[in-house]
Amino acid sequence: MPDLIVPPQRTLRLEPVTADNFDAVCAVQVRPDQGHLVSPVVKSLAEAYIHPDSAWPRAIVDGDVVVGFVMAFHDIAWDPATDPGDRRSGIWRLNIDAGSQGKGYGRFAVHAVVEEIRRRGTHQQAHVSWHIGPGSPEPFYLGLGFTPTGELSGDQRVGVLTLDATAPRAG
DSSP: OOOOOOOOOOOEEEEEOOTTTHHHHHTOOOOGGGTTTSOOHHHHHHHHHHOTTTEEEEEEEETTEEEEEEEEEEEEEEETTTEEEEEEEEEEEEEEOGGGTTSSHHHHHHHHHHHHHHHHTSOSEEEEEEEOSTTOSHHHHHHTTOEEEEEEETTEEEEEEETTTOOOOOO
């Protein structure tokens, strides 16, 4: 019987952004046709710096390679002028490097953020927003179980995933 070739185990994880991985995280670039859909990582890190109580920036790492970046928001006042009691957590930014797309890293990152929200125990829903139009990540988020709320955040559609019953689907 021939030897079976077993693919290497992926060791996917989220890591804090540190001095050691900062350059690799900042080097994450989405495809050129996606640049209008998501801000660059360096902008996210600047936002995390000025919102340290709510931003949760993380490198998406496979083995020793940074393949993407995700930033969650935790317990923010969504629209304080309208409803100061409406506090939410969710995905603020998701950037998967162009050469690493289509390999499940985005799904992994969304699942990891959802698990962090569950772990914190402050919210029963995860929120995300996305640009509408050509190249939109809407099918990706809908495929993970997010549903549109009918709200807009600026020019982005807002989606929600209820956490008490299901986790994002792996498909």
